[in-house]
Amino acid sequence: MREQTASWIADAAGATLHRDARPGPNDPPGPTAVEIDSRQAGPGALFVGIPGERTDGGRFAADVLTAGAWGVLVRREHAAAAEAVDGGVILLHEDPVAALGELARAWRRQLGAVVVGITGSVGKTSTKDLLTGIVAPHRRTIATAGNYNTEIGLPLTVLGAPAGTEVMILEMAMRGSGQIAELARIAEPDVGVVTNVAPVHVELLGSIEGVAAAKAELLHGLPPGGTAIIPAGEPLLDAHRPTGVTVVTVGEGGTADPVPEALTLADDVPLTVRRNLPAAVAAARAVGIEPTGSVSPTISAMRGQRLHLAGDIVVVVDCYNANPMSTSAALDDLAASASGRRVAVLGDMLELGPDELRFHAELGAHAREAGVEVLVAVGPLSRHTGTGFGGAVHWVATAAEAARLVPTLLEPGDTVLLKASRGIGLERVADALATTGADA
Numbered sequence: 001m002r003e004q005t006a007s008w009i010a011d012a013a014g015a016t017l018h019r020d021a022r023p024g025p026n027d028p029p030g031p032t033a034v035e036i037d038s039r040q041a042g043p044g045a046l047f048v049g050i051p052g053e054r055t056d057g058g059r060f061a062a063d064v065l066t067a068g069a070w071g072v073l074v075r076r077e078h079a080a081a082a083e084a085v086d087g088g089v090i091l092l093h094e095d096p097v098a099a100l101g102e103l104a105r106a107w108r109r110q111l112g113a114v115v116v117g118i119t120g121s122v123g124k125t126s127t128k129d130l131l132t133g134i135v136a137p138h139r140r141t142i143a144t145a146g147n148y149n150t151e152i153g154l155p156l157t158v159l160g161a162p163a164g165t166e167v168m169i170l171e172m173a174m175r176g177s178g179q180i181a182e183l184a185r186i187a188e189p190d191v192g193v194v195t196n197v198a199p200v201h202v203e204l205l206g207s208i209e210g211v212a213a214a215k216a217e218l219l220h221g222l223p224p225g226g227t228a229i230i231p232a233g234e235p236l237l238d239a240h241r242p243t244g245v246t247v248v249t250v251g252e253g254g255t256a257d258p259v260p261e262a263l264t265l266a267d268d269v270p271l272t273v274r275r276n277l278p279a280a281v282a283a284a285r286a287v288g289i290e291p292t293g294s295v296s297p298t299i300s301a302m303r304g305q306r307l308h309l310a311g312d313i314v315v316v317v318d319c320y321n322a323n324p325m326s327t328s329a330a331l332d333d334l335a336a337s338a339s340g341r342r343v344a345v346l347g348d349m350l351e352l353g354p355d356e357l358r359f360h361a362e363l364g365a366h367a368r369e370a371g372v373e374v375l376v377a378v379g380p381l382s383r384h385t386g387t388g389f390g391g392a393v394h395w396v397a398t399a400a401e402a403a404r405l406v407p408t409l410l411e412p413g414d415t416v417l418l419k420a421s422r423g424i425g426l427e428r429v430a431d432a433l434a435t436t437g438a439d440a
Contacts, residue, residue: 120195133297184221270304347420364388
């Protein structure tokens with residue numbers, strides 16, 4: 001937004017332009033970046049002071065202006081402190097998060113890029129990574145980084161897109177009804193991808209049908225003539241198919257064209273990520289790109305990366321999140337890829353609602369069927385994983401205990417799967433294993 005004036009930004013955000021500031025003779029009229037962390041809001045940045053549970057970011061308005069920020073967008077109560085600093089634009093809005101979203105929507109329209117929105121219970125990040133790897137060689141592309149998939153992170157991703165961006169690939173997360181609808185209102189996607197519907201966040205949404213309805217908010221946010229990409233044979237989405245758009249179904253019996261034989265993925269792409277290739281290919285075609293050649297996507301952290309340790313031990317770090325669908329798939333991949341013993345470190349799967357104990361017990365049975373020989377269960381719910389497993393189980397209460405235990409259990413040639421909900425923190429086990437000395 002370097003070329004946008006303070007007046008344009010105020011109008012776009014629905015904010016009051018409390019103080020304008022004339023740029024220097026060699027300075028662009030607008031900000032060079034938008035930041036919500038005052039420590040990152042250096043010269044040229046627009047700082048948005050987000051009210052939080054512990055502190056209101058607007059308290060730092062004077063600090064960032066003193067540090068040379070282009071301007072601040074804060075609540076009116078912080079205006080006086082900001083005015084005490086000479087220079088810098090001051091924008092006022094009683095809800096800075098809402099203003100951030102409005103500003104992002106205006107910039108999305110200014111860019112005129114094609115926007116792909118991706119959501120789903122499982123695989124949305126992997127699908128985003130694959131699609132980015134396919135599209136980026138052909139179009140000027142930006143995509144969601146890390147966990148910037150919320151009502152704050154998504155606008156920041158959009159506002160970080162430079163002029164000339166042709167495709168934006170935006171991951172959309174939710175924890176309740178209406179949240180994806182709000183993200184779609186900001187992003188105005190041309191293509192919407194729902195990877196699947198699984199029992200995730202059931203305790204917040206009430207039922208698996210509620211989960212489906214929340215995910216389908218993306219589909220209903222598509223414009224006439226847009227493209228909806230959904231899994232074939234998913235009855236939970238039947239009632240949510242949008243009208244006036246092209247609906248493409250992927251998977252067995254779907255309407256999508258097959259993945260082209262000329263498209264290959266780099267050898268280091270995890271098996272759990274490769275499952276999402278059909279949806280990524282369908283989305284690439286929807287933005288006018290026919291996938292071909294070799295693709296080496298950058299896979300987001302803790303989504304199936306492999307650590308190669310001394311003694312030919314392989315550690316599959318897939319512990320960013322977990323639910324019955326994704327964990328079963330990870331166990332299947334462990335069964336298919338391991339050449340030595342199969343070791344599974346499985347932690348609690350959270351927010352599964354009233355059936356959480358049954359889901360954990362069924363997962364234990366699936367681990368046994370997948371040929372797991374050593375099972376480490378982590379967390380109170382995972383006691384039931386051990387019960388379902390029916391064999392010898394090492395149970396610990398926390399990831400810290402698992403980090404101490406697992407290195408003592410391994411033998412040369414083992415393949416170790418780490419899988420749990422993010423709140424369990426199984427990356428501590430990966431860190432402990434890495435200290436044994438990676439050799440590749």
